[in-house]
Amino acid sequence: MSLKKVHKHxxxxxxxxxxxxxxxxYDRELIFRAANSICEEFTxxxxxxxxxxxxITLALALLGIxxxxxxxxxxxxxxxxxxxxPLIVGFTFISLLSGITSLSNSFYKFASLRILVSLGCGVAEPVGVSNTAEWWPKEHRGFAIGAHHAGYPVGAMLSGVVTAAIxxxxxxxxxxxxxxxxxMLAVPALTFWVWYSTKQRYAEFHQSCLDNGFTPPMELEQEKPAIAASTVKQSPLKKTLRSRGILFTAGSTLITHVVYIGFLTxxxxxxxxxxxxxxAKAAGLSAVFTVTGILGQLFWPTLSDKIGRRKTLILxxxxxxxxxxxxxxTQGIVSVIIIQLVFGFSANAIWPIFYATASDYADQDSMGTANSIITCALYVGGAIAPILMGYLLTEFGGWHSATGYTWCFLLMSACAMVGVALQIILSLIVRNEEKQQRLLGN
Incomplete structure (x- = not known):
C-alpha cells in the first residue's frame, strides 16, 4: 500500500x-566523541x-521496563x-549540568551525572519507538521506525561535528x-509535540487508516472490547515474556549491540x-559511519516490510x-573512511528492525513493554562490550598497540554472526511449527 495514503498526522x-x-x-553519543579528551583529563x-x-551503558537498561x-x-x-x-527535558538538563566544569571537575562527579543522564535516555528510547509505532499503520511500521531511527546517525554525526568544532x-x-x-533542541520540540498530540488528532489518524485499508496500530479507547477478569490480571510484562519471538529478538539484540558499543568505545x-x-580530527572522523547509517536506516527497515523481519536481520x-x-x-585514513562507510550502512539500521519485530509480536497494549525489553537487552550487551574491549586493549599492550584493536574488531565480528545465528534458529523453529500446523490441518 502506498505511503501517499498515510495521514498527515x-x-x-x-x-x-x-x-x-x-x-x-546527540546527548548519548557525546561521551564517545569526547572519549580521548575524557581519558586524558582523568588519566x-x-x-x-x-x-x-x-x-554508563548499563544505566540505560535499568528503568526502561x-x-x-x-x-x-x-x-x-x-x-x-x-x-x-518531563522525561527528555529532565535528562537533557542533567546533561547540561555535566557540561559545567565546577560540577564535573572530578571523574566521579562527571561519571555520576552521565549515569543519571543514561537513566533517562534508557526510558526515552522505547517510549519514542512506541510513540512512532502508534501513529503509523502496521503495514508501514518498518519504514516508520526506520525513518525515526534515521535520526540516530544524524544525532551521532552532530555530536562529532560539534565536539570537533568546540x-x-x-x-x-x-x-x-x-x-x-x-x-536547547529538546524544549521546543517536546513543547510542540505535547500541543500537537491530542485525542482528536489521533482519532482522525485512526479513521484514516480504516478509510484507506490500513491496519490501525491500536484500538481507540472507546472501541476497546470488554476484557475478562483473568486477562486483566496478566501484566503486560508477563504476556510479553511468554513470546518466543520477542525473547529471541532480545537475545540477538543483546549480542549484536556488543558490536556497536564496542566500536564506539x-x-x-x-x-x-x-x-x-x-x-579534533579523531572526534569528527569517528562519526563518518553515520553518513551511510542514515541511508541504511531507510533501506533495511523498509526492506523488512517487503521480505520479512527475520530475513532482513540475517542479511x-x-x-x-x-x-x-x-x-x-585498514592501511591509512582513506581506507578507514571507506570501511566506516561500508560498516555504517548496517551499523545503525539493525536496531529499528529489532524494534519493529518486537512491536509485531507484542499485543497492542504491550508495545512499550516489548520495546523496553529490546532496549534492556540492547544495553546489557552494550555494558558487556566496553569491558571486553578494555580488557583486550590492556592485555595486548594498551592504547598504543594495534594488536589489541585487531582482536577487538574480530571479536565484534563474531558477535554479529552469533546474532545472525539466533535469527536463523528462530526461523527454523517457526518454519517447523508452521509445517506441523499444516500437517494437523490435513
Missing part, C-alpha cells in the same frame, strides 16, 4: 519524534575507560507525548561545551593512537560482521 508525528530522537542520540587506562562506559510498562497502562497512544516532555575553536580543555546543545582512540589524528547482520572485521585491513 503520521508524518508530523514522525518528523517531531525524529527531532526528539536526534536530541537523544584513564583502557580497562578503566571500559568499566566507565559499561556503567518498569516505566514503559507503566506508560503502556496509563499513557499509550496520543498520551505518550505528555509522558515524554575543540578546534575553544581548545581541548573546553570539550564540555558540547553538552549545552541538547536542552575503541574507535576514537584507534584514530587518535593508531591512525595518528589529533583530538543486515552478515553485512555488519563483514564490515567490522574489515577494519583489520
Amino acid at each position: 503520521s508524518w508530523v508525528s514522525l518528523a517531531v519524534c525524529w527531532v526528539i530522537w536526534v536530541v537523544i542520540a 584513564l587506562t583502557p580497562t578503566e575507560w571500559g568499566y566507565t562506559i559499561a556503567a 518498569p516505566i514503559n510498562a507503566f506508560s503502556d497502562k496509563h499513557a499509550s497512544g496520543w498520551k505518550r507525548a505528555l509522558f515524554q516532555w 575543540i578546534y575553536y575553544f581548545g581541548p580543555e573546553n570539550w564540555r561545551y558540547a553538552f549545552f546543545l541538547g536542552i 575503541i574507535f576514537p582512540a584507534y584514530l587518535y593512537n593508531i591512525v595518528g589524528l589529533d583530538l 543486515c547482520g552478515i553485512w555488519m560482521a563483514i564490515g567490522i572485521a574489515s577494519f583489520c585491513l
